[in-house]
Amino acid sequence: xxxxxxxxxxxxxxxxxxxxxxxxxxxxxxxxxxxxxxxxxxxxxxxxxxxxxxxxxxxxxxxxxxxxxxxxxxxxxxxxxxxxxxxxxxxxxxxxxxxxxxxxxxxxxxxxxxxxxxxxxxxxxxxxxxxxxxxxxxxxxxxxxxxxxxxxxxxxxxxxxxxxxxxxxxxxxxxxxxxxxxxxxxxxxxxxxxxxxxxxxxxxxxxxxxxxxxxxxxxxxxxxxxxxxxxxxxxxxxxxxxxxxxxxxxxxxxxxxxxxxxxxxxxxxxxxxxxxxxxxxxxxxxxxxxxxxxxxxxxxxxxxxxxxxxxxxx
Numbered sequence: 043x044x045x046x047x048x049x050x051x052x053x054x055x056x057x058x059x060x061x062x063x064x065x066x067x068x069x070x071x072x073x074x075x076x077x078x079x080x081x082x083x084x085x086x087x088x089x090x091x092x093x094x095x096x097x098x099x100x101x102x103x104x105x106x107x108x109x110x111x112x113x114x115x116x117x118x119x120x121x122x123x124x125x126x127x128x129x130x131x132x133x134x135x136x137x138x139x140x141x142x143x144x145x146x147x148x149x150x151x152x153x154x155x156x157x158x159x160x161x162x163x164x165x166x167x168x169x170x171x172x173x174x175x176x177x178x179x180x181x182x183x184x185x186x187x188x189x190x191x192x193x194x195x196x197x198x199x200x201x202x203x204x205x206x207x208x209x210x211x212x213x214x215x216x217x218x219x220x221x222x223x224x225x226x227x228x229x230x231x232x233x234x235x236x237x238x239x240x241x242x243x244x245x246x247x248x249x250x251x252x253x254x255x256x257x258x259x260x261x262x263x264x265x266x267x268x269x270x271x272x273x274x275x276x277x278x279x280x281x282x283x284x285x286x287x288x289x290x291x292x293x294x295x296x297x298x299x300x301x302x303x304x305x306x307x308x309x310x311x312x313x314x315x316x317x318x319x320x321x322x323x324x325x326x327x328x329x330x331x332x333x334x335x336x337x338x339x340x341x342x343x344x345x346x347x348x349x350x351x352x353x354x355x356x
Contacts, residue, residue, distance in 0.1 A: 047281045054277060055289050057270040059296025062134035062141070063304060064262040065126055071255030074126035075237065075244040077262075082118060082234035084263025089227030089271060098224045100231075109214040110225070111232050117207030118233035123244070124200035132193025133307040138297020139179050140197040142290060142320040145327045146172035147205025157213045168326030175319030181312040222278075226271045290324050 068077045090100075101107060125137055146169050152158035161169075180194045189197075215225065274289075298317055301307035 047277075050273060050277050050281065051288060051292070054270060054273050055292035055296055057266050057273070058289060059138065059293035060300055061262065061266050062125070062129065062137040062297050063300045064258040064266060065137070066129050066134040066301075066305060067258035068255050068262060069126065069129055071250040071252040072259060073244075073247045074123055074130065075241050076246070076249065077126050077259060078119070078122045079234060079237045079241060080259055081122065081263040081267055082230050082237055084260065085267030085271070086227055086230035086234055088264055088268025089223055089230060092272060093221060093224040093227050096221075096223070098221045100224055100228045101218075101220055106215070106218060106220070107232075109210075110229050111236070113207050113211050113215060114229045114233035115236060116203050116210055118230060119236045119240075121200040121204035121207075122233075123237070123240075124196040124203065128189070128193040128196030128200065130193070132189035132197065133301055134305060135298045135301030135307045135309075135313065136179055136189045136193070137197050138294055138301070139313070139317050139320055140176055140194070140201050141204070141297075142294035142317075142324065143172045143176055143198075143201050144205035144208070145290065145324050147202045148208045149327055151206035151209035152212065155209055155213045157209065162329065164326045164329040168323045168329075171319050171326065172323030175316045175323060177316075178312045178319060179316035181310075222275050223272060230267070291321055294320055294324075 065077070072080070093100075101110070125141070129137055149158060149161070149165060149169065153161065176194075176198060180189070220228075277289075294317060298309070298313065302309050
């Protein structure tokens with residue numbers, strides 16, 4: 043791998059792997075819904091400004107906007123609120139590990155939506171191993187676990203929602219000619235509106251103006267949400283989708299390391315084994331099922347089944 047590609051992958055892994063650290067620190071001063079709303083506004087502002095500066099325009103087709111609203115709900119508003127809520131009483135490294143199971147839920151949703159017809163043994167095994175990783179991380183047999191039951195439920199539901207959004211985007215929005223930056227910026231903008239509507243009902247509370255929380259929230263919105271999406275687009279364009287998918291492996295490890303280094307979070311054996319299980323599951327889920335042989339020697343081999351997008355953005 044060329045040095046430029048390595049730097050880009052390392053940078054994106056650090057940005058997305060640090061998301062859960064910044065969520066935890068932001069939570070010291072802001073409620074989950076306040077945090078998510080500001081994060082969405084900042085991220086949308088960055089992406090929309092970049093898109094408009096390139097002469098791109100947001101879609102106006104009502105049907106496309108409807109699909110973008112569903113994607114915004116599944117991929118941004120709901121999972122980000124759930125992860126922020128979960129980190130109120132749960133550790134950032136557990137949030138990062140369970141978020142890494144996103145590809146399990148992406149594949150499952152793709153099967154439900156009909157965009158994925160064949161799984162294959164490796165990917166079925168990947169789904170099982172990924173779920174095993176969640177159980178190891180949750181450690182329900184350990185009364186002194188590093189996250190409450192409510193936190194684990196929030197993280198798992200957030201991962202399910204986030205992973206499902208990629209299958210939805212792949213089914214209803216991919217290949218429609220919408221520039222990636224404008225699609226992401228528009229989706230974040232819609233999610234910000236949806237979150238704003240929910241603010242009065244989900245715990246509007248006085249803000250504690252702590253310097254660390256304010257700085258963390260700015261980094262979370264501008265850098266980890268806005269510029270990170272742009273960097274991901276550059277990686278896909280210059281280095282290919284396979285390279286971009288590598289970030290899923292690296293960001294999970296980054297989230298565990300940062301949580302331990304800066305927040306003093308536990309690295310017990312269940313956390314380490316759960317991390318290994320999630321990484322293994324991600325690798326298995328990236329394997330395509332073997333193609334069926336042609337019916338006769340004169341027939342043309344069938345085209346590979348369309349793969350669901352791999353959940354890699356945060």
